[in-house]
Amino acid sequence: MRVDNTKAQMRKGVLEYCILGTLSQGELYPSDIIGKLKDAKLIVVEGTLYPLLTRLKDAGLLTYRWEESRSGPPRKYYTLTPVGTKFLNELDQEWDELMQAVKKTTRRK
Amino acid sequence: MKKTLTANISGTVFHIEEDAFDRMQRYLASIRAQFSGSDGREEIMADIEARIAELFTERLAGKRQVLNVTDVEHVITVMGQPEDYMGDAETAQDTARPNSDQSHHTSSGQRRHKRLFRDPDDKWIGGVFGGLSAYFNIDPLWLRLAFIALFLLGKGSPVLIYILMWILVPKAETAAERLMMQGEPVTVDNLKKTFEEGAEKVKSSAERMAKEVDELGRKWNTADGKARFRGHADRLGSGLGTVIKKVIGVALLLFGFFWAMAMVGGLIGTGTLQYGSTDGWESGGPFALAGMLFSSPWQSIWSLVAVFLLGLIPVIGIMLGGLRLVFETRTPRWLGWTLGLAWVAALIVVIVTASFVGADFSKHETVDLEVPLIQPTGQTLYLENLDPVGQGQRKHFRYNHGSVDWSMDGFVMQKDSIRICWVGLDVQRSPDSLFHFYVERTAQGRSYKEAQTRASNIGFTLQQVDSVLFLSQWLAFPKADKFRVQRAHCVIEVPLGKAIHLGSGTGPLLDDIANVTNTYDGDMPDRTWTMTRRGLSMDIAPEQVPDEVLPMPTPPTPKEDRTSDKKNVPSATKNTVVSAGTNDRTRERKASLMPNFLGLMFHNL
Numbered sequence: 001m002r003v004d005n006t007k008a009q010m011r012k013g014v015l016e017y018c019i020l021g022t023l024s025q026g027e028l029y030p031s032d033i034i035g036k037l038k039d040a041k042l043i044v045v046e047g048t049l050y051p052l053l054t055r056l057k058d059a060g061l062l063t064y065r066w067e068e069s070r071s072g073p074p075r076k077y078y079t080l081t082p083v084g085t086k087f088l089n090e091l092d093q094e095w096d097e098l099m100q101a102v103k104k105t106t107r108r109k
Numbered sequence: 110m111k112k113t114l115t116a117n118i119s120g121t122v123f124h125i126e127e128d129a130f131d132r133m134q135r136y137l138a139s140i141r142a143q144f145s146g147s148d149g150r151e152e153i154m155a156d157i158e159a160r161i162a163e164l165f166t167e168r169l170a171g172k173r174q175v176l177n178v179t180d181v182e183h184v185i186t187v188m189g190q191p192e193d194y195m196g197d198a199e200t201a202q203d204t205a206r207p208n209s210d211q212s213h214h215t216s217s218g219q220r221r222h223k224r225l226f227r228d229p230d231d232k233w234i235g236g237v238f239g240g241l242s243a244y245f246n247i248d249p250l251w252l253r254l255a256f257i258a259l260f261l262l263g264k265g266s267p268v269l270i271y272i273l274m275w276i277l278v279p280k281a282e283t284a285a286e287r288l289m290m291q292g293e294p295v296t297v298d299n300l301k302k303t304f305e306e307g308a309e310k311v312k313s314s315a316e317r318m319a320k321e322v323d324e325l326g327r328k329w330n331t332a333d334g335k336a337r338f339r340g341h342a343d344r345l346g347s348g349l350g351t352v353i354k355k356v357i358g359v360a361l362l363l364f365g366f367f368w369a370m371a372m373v374g375g376l377i378g379t380g381t382l383q384y385g386s387t388d389g390w391e392s393g394g395p396f397a398l399a400g401m402l403f404s405s406p407w408q409s410i411w412s413l414v415a416v417f418l419l420g421l422i423p424v425i426g427i428m429l430g431g432l433r434l435v436f437e438t439r440t441p442r443w444l445g446w447t448l449g450l451a452w453v454a455a456l457i458v459v460i461v462t463a464s465f466v467g468a469d470f471s472k473h474e475t476v477d478l479e480v481p482l483i484q485p486t487g488q489t490l491y492l493e494n495l496d497p498v499g500q501g502q503r504k505h506f507r508y509n510h511g512s513v514d515w516s517m518d519g520f521v522m523q524k525d526s527i528r529i530c531w532v533g534l535d536v537q538r539s540p541d542s543l544f545h546f547y548v549e550r551t552a553q554g555r556s557y558k559e560a561q562t563r564a565s566n567i568g569f570t571l572q573q574v575d576s577v578l579f580l581s582q583w584l585a586f587p588k589a590d591k592f593r594v595q596r597a598h599c600v601i602e603v604p605l606g607k608a609i610h611l612g613s614g615t616g617p618l619l620d621d622i623a624n625v626t627n628t629y630d631g632d633m634p635d636r637t638w639t640m641t642r643r644g645l646s647m648d649i650a651p652e653q654v655p656d657e658v659l660p661m662p663t664p665p666t667p668k669e670d671r672t673s674d675k676k677n678v679p680s681a682t683k684n685t686v687v688s689a690g691t692n693d694r695t696r697e698r699k700a701s702l703m704p705n706f707l708g709l710m711f712h713n714l
Contacts, residue, residue: 030160045189047140050156054149073119073159 358434485576533620
């Protein structure tokens, strides 16, 4: 078992949570989301994001509107739906609990 | 100098160098292949393309005109390798799954996913078997042989299944799909290999590439389901559709053409009825035949036209259908209506006239007549057929050299009389010691009176020379009587202990004659039959007196009196009996009665 693999798995596990998190402050378009995720080193390549966004949208957690762009094609701006907000809150709670659990179980003296 | 292409990516036009274009093309195709299983493929691809367009725009930044390979590589670096796309999504989905699955779904997203496609590179018709063979890993030759064998065995369903699969199974259009078809894992390495190995197969010509790009572009610009559906419809409409449509159309046209030819030939064709070689007969054709059947000329014309239309209108319909398929014309609506109405009208006319004619056949009546015979001097009466051998067989229809001409032997229409070869003969036991000859003539009509009149109008020919009786199979009746199943049934009564010799030509006359050996009619001629108490027998000779062998006169030329010395024979040994043609309903006992219309009957006497 390689440590890189495990690391990647861990990051990927929280990716959806983080995408929802970036949108909790307001609407964004994919490049913005990518920027934030890249900064946090959660993703390396942009391609990963698109299937996830589509899937979250199809699950009813996200919605989008089209906006014309001065340079290039029109952009999709994503926002959380009420369902998405609720979903995110639950994940927040879960994350806190998980953090506690990790801290408790992995604490070494 | 480098060649550049113009690419439309998500609505933005880019000039792109050829090699960069190819690279981009392959990249998009392999991404597409990654999402081939998911529902949102078109949407995801649209998003990705939009992002790529954005990245390209940033790269050019208004300073450069043309995208090159470096730009494409940059975009790929930013966007990630094809494996990264599905890998994350898959893994994200897989978090709920047991850990054991993880070994199959490595982070690279490499999957052995085989799908059924039609193989455009290995095809005879639609590439169905090529794809199936790739899917099941069999040589397509066996599948094709099996298909042909099934087809030859008369099982039509394989064709239907093939056509269905042609429509439903998508064609492996991109390199990624080709790989999936063959079951190789879709990785960039493999894709590259495919491209490099089968350069001419996949992207040899620029046109082919351009076409693929065009198609891809079109697909990406439409919604997923729509594009898919339209793709299928297009394929049906273009490839398979046109070929099959044309073939069916041509077949319909040919079929209709020959049918119409046959019908016209039947109506005005030559020699529809073969009347034989005798002169003075009217020309034939269905009109003459109809004239015999229908009571008025109008009726016959109407019904013939109606029957003709009944047959012809469907032909016209079939030919119109064929034209529509072959030339893609449209049949005007009024034409269909007119044809339909004409057909129904024709049907009504046919039904009405048929019922009229049917009524004319509703009653039937029989008229009996005894013709006195000269009793033979010996024990045996000799019966011969008056007609030359081979002429006047029983009626039959003949299919003539593949044409619809049909002829009816044993049926003759003369200027004002009709002759039918329809005389039957039975032999029964006489109640006394004399030979007797009776005729039962039957006809049909609207009323009994009509039928009776017709029956008594029936003439037949009987001639006796000494002990030899000549009977004709032909009966005749006036043409004005129409054909109303006129027939004559003769009975010869043979007294006990006497015999009748059935001549060799009498076969066609015999009508189910009872005998002790149950000998079939066809085997009865050419023998002497003695009337015993049990019935006719060919084994017992007439009792007491040995047969007097009488010289056989050659019919039907009149002979000199050779038996005038015999006491009970009248001075004229030739005794011709013809009965017909009077409206007198009493039994006729006159020996000689020859109405005008029968004059021709004796042309051969």
